[in-house]
Amino acid sequence: MAKLAGDPSTSRFYGWYVVAAVFFVSAVAIGTRQAFGLFVGPWAEEFGVSVVVISAVSSAGWVVNGLAQPVVGRLTDRFGGRVVMSTGMAVLGSATLLLAASPNIWVLAFLHVVVISFAISGVMFTPSTALIARWFRRRRGTAMSIVTSGGSIGGIVLVPLLAYLLILGGWRVTLVAVGAVMLAGALPVLLFVIRDNPEDLGLEPDGGGADARLDLSQAGGQRRGPLTADRWPQCFRSAPLWLLGTSYVVCGVTTAMVGTHYIPFATSEGISTGVAALAFALLSFLNLVGVLGAGWLSDRMPRKNILATVYWVRGIGFVLLAVLPAGIGIWAFAVVAGISWLATVPLTSALASEIYGVKNIGIIVGLLTMVHQLGGAAAVLLAGVSFAVLGSYTPAFAGSAALLVAAGTASYMVRERTVSVRYAGAPLAAGAEAGD
């Protein structure tokens, strides 16, 4: 755990303002997205449709959001994170205001599925991690994990806020408030605080330092590694993309399945929704600790080792869920899996950016996110079918545990020391030399 060589004091580095801005934007975007479930009942009641119809709208939006990721990533590579995120937020805020005026379910479905689900991908992790990768090199894991945790914090603040607004003002007023926060709060932050590259302000990644001037041959002052891609299709010819992609599919499968089937599982085992919610709350809290800790650790150790450990730990959580009595299992799962819940996002993005470079990192993260989303969507269906046929979630949980072992192994197989720019040229982290 040696300190990074030549690590300067970064307390006044402008990159941390960029991190704070993206953190806030992620909190607003993901926090409001998390609150979707609050609107299901009011919408079903107002438009006279079943909850199943609203759920179908939500699922369709999920798929569109997944498919939009590579497009948004490519746009980020071409035009920069500031333009993409600002445009995404402007569209998202405007569409949310229009959503508040929806006269029927068809308009609502169109706005949510097509416009909002696409626009929100423009302000989430694909463009934001691509942006952060240009600002940070030595502390990339920490910076990306802070940005990622913004989504969790956003949920903590915005879901209760929107729940209270729904009680007092109804769903249309609530959506107007959300749109106003996006357009009057998040959009100015993107426009006034974000800059695409440190060079735009005459700075270097991390604020400069001992190795900052070595081989600054790419945009963002990044060094070249053996797999640094000038054209993104080149990445498909190398193992790390497939290893990271395979792992990320499993990540999507396991998180989406639990997020959707957690309450049905608990009630099928005779556990009250209140107890299940409390256990999930513990998972959410530990998730914050886990994501920040994993990012920090990954700046001091090989990232792929941390990533593999995260998958394996989550796998242990699923084993506990499958073998322990449900009343104990949900708590054991919350503790063990909670630590690993969101940590895969910054680790995968940081690792990909160090293997393939920042020039095409938007589309690479976009592709990885797309398979994560689609895998999750498929898993939600399969877990439901599995329960309907077998009458138990145990096979789905056991299968998830097996997949997570494989995902951890795949992550561990990434030859980071050979392919990552982190190990090319000057040594970045003495502690990171071991363990590859």
Place this chain on the structure above:
Amino acid sequence: MLVPPLHHSEPTDPELLDAIVRKLSEIVTLEPTAAIVLLGLLVAGVPLLLVLLAARHRGASGRDDG
């Protein structure tokens, strides 16, 4: 901490969210209006503070970052 952490854009289970919000209301005994004012100030204040701090930092960049 009482919200399901979202990875990317997964749909949240409405029943889980409802249970979480109910649990939150039991723990935090604020009136809805007071909660809205408190959380609203936080949501409105953060971007303002960020823009001001970043502008101030950039204004002094010749001294700080040059």
